[in-house]
Amino acid sequence: MRVTVITPPEPVVTPQEAAVHLRLGDSFDERSYLEDIIAAATQHIDGPAGWLGRAIGVQTLETYLPSFGVTSIVLPYPPAIEIVSIDYVDNSGAAITLDPADYELRTLLRPAWPKSWPSAQWQGCDGETVRIRYRAGYETIPAPIRAAILLMVGDLFEFRETVQSGGSVVSIPMSTTVENLLSPFRVWG
Numbered sequence: 001m002r003v004t005v006i007t008p009p010e011p012v013v014t015p016q017e018a019a020v021h022l023r024l025g026d027s028f029d030e031r032s033y034l035e036d037i038i039a040a041a042t043q044h045i046d047g048p049a050g051w052l053g054r055a056i057g058v059q060t061l062e063t064y065l066p067s068f069g070v071t072s073i074v075l076p077y078p079p080a081i082e083i084v085s086i087d088y089v090d091n092s093g094a095a096i097t098l099d100p101a102d103y104e105l106r107t108l109l110r111p112a113w114p115k116s117w118p119s120a121q122w123q124g125c126d127g128e129t130v131r132i133r134y135r136a137g138y139e140t141i142p143a144p145i146r147a148a149i150l151l152m153v154g155d156l157f158e159f160r161e162t163v164q165s166g167g168s169v170v171s172i173p174m175s176t177t178v179e180n181l182l183s184p185f186r187v188w189g
Contacts, residue, residue: 001063001076001127001182002063002064003048003062003063004048004061005047005059005060005061006060006061006062008057008059008060009046009047009057009137010147011038011057011148012042012046012057012141012146013038013041013042013149013150013167015028015035015038015138015152018034018037018150019034021150021153021154022154022157023122024152033157034153034157035164037152037153037157038149041156042056042057042149043107044132044152045145045149045182047059047077048061048077052182052186053077053188054077054078054079054185054187055077055078055136055138056119056138056141057093057137057138057141058081058136058137058138058139059135059137060084060134060135061134061135061136062131062132062133062134063076063132063151064128064131065127065128066122066125066126066129067120067122067127068088068117068130069117070119072109072110073108073109073110073132074109075108075132077136077187079136079137079138080135080136081107081134081135081136081139082136083094083100083105083133083134085098085131085133086118086130086132087130087131088118088120088121088130089120089121089123089129090118090119091119092122098118102115105134109132110165132179144182144184145181148177148181151175151178180188
């Protein structure tokens with residue numbers, strides 16, 4: 001299943017919030033550096049390329065499937081907020097947009113009762129006959145995720161190199177607290 005980001009999320013932590021976390025005061029002259037490390041920390045865990053396997057900031061994703069299957073569809077990178085559109089190729093080869101009255105999104109995407117999924121043209125397991133565009137992410141970021149991003153920003157701000165020297169060379173690990181904060185949100189699989 002291929003997933004692409006159509007509209008990326010806005011930053012979930014602002015440079016001002018990071019400056020407060022880092023105790024930089026009102027005037028800080030490294031705003032662009034803060035923006036860069038906020039983006040790096042967030043991208044490390046967010047969306048299709050992220051460690052969490054979930055969408056954090058609200059973003060529009062598009063996933064492609066070889067068919068609808070029999071019942072419910074688990075959309076990758078939860079939480080799904082809403083379906084933007086569902087398009088598919090029918091058995092005659094025509095491109096069809098599914099009527100929103102024909103499906104519903106709860107935790108899973110499924111046909112609206114008492115309907116069933118339409119028949120889509122089978123193009124093999126790697127075919128992309130069904131395209132689902134949806135908005136995913138948190139409209140309010142959970143506190144543990146926000147705290148983890150701020151901790152990662154703090155680590156990246158404080159330790160600007162991957163090793164620290166001063167008598168001996170020591171590797172600087174990312175905080176285990178970050179992993180502990182994020183683990184309950186990680187999608188395994």
